[in-house]
Amino acid sequence: MEGGSVVVARAITGAEFDEALGRAERLLDSFDRIGARARVSSVLVAGSALAAFLLLALIVATGLPAAAAVAVAVVGVAGEGLTIVAILRHVRALHAMARRDERAMLEVVDMLRELLPDIAKEEGWGPARVQIAAARVSRFPIGRRGSR
Numbered sequence: 001m002e003g004g005s006v007v008v009a010r011a012i013t014g015a016e017f018d019e020a021l022g023r024a025e026r027l028l029d030s031f032d033r034i035g036a037r038a039r040v041s042s043v044l045v046a047g048s049a050l051a052a053f054l055l056l057a058l059i060v061a062t063g064l065p066a067a068a069a070v071a072v073a074v075v076g077v078a079g080e081g082l083t084i085v086a087i088l089r090h091v092r093a094l095h096a097m098a099r100r101d102e103r104a105m106l107e108v109v110d111m112l113r114e115l116l117p118d119i120a121k122e123e124g125w126g127p128a129r130v131q132i133a134a135a136r137v138s139r140f141p142i143g144r145r146g147s148r
Helices: 014-062 066-123 127-138
Strands: none
Touching: 014 066, 014 127, 066 127
16 A cells, blocks of 8 residues: 555456457547547538628628618528537537547556556567557557647
8 A cells, every 4th residue: 555545456368458459449439530520510610600691791782671681681690600509519519528538548548558568478479469459559649639
């Protein structure tokens, strides 16, 4: 017991290592897909804002009577505003999912990085298997992700 905490380590097998690494790889793929969806959503927000601006420009260019122009502008801009709000709510949910997947992925990978040399030694892995496992683990970021 050091510093008031007890650490209990249980060795895992090579098969368990491979299974955990596969789970982490699926989480990384999910994280990347979520990021792509968030980027598409950001483009949709920009498109909606542009559509609202173009609607206002079209109203001015057509010279509609003031009352009609105001009515069209209010309805159009309100519709685009609601679209933007809905997309931003979706993006917020995507970011929450990404943070969840990232935390789980990093927790698993940090453990695997630490255990890899011991498992390889205990199970007598050959150099090729160790190199393949190390290459798979190296795909993952260290700590919190910035950009890949």
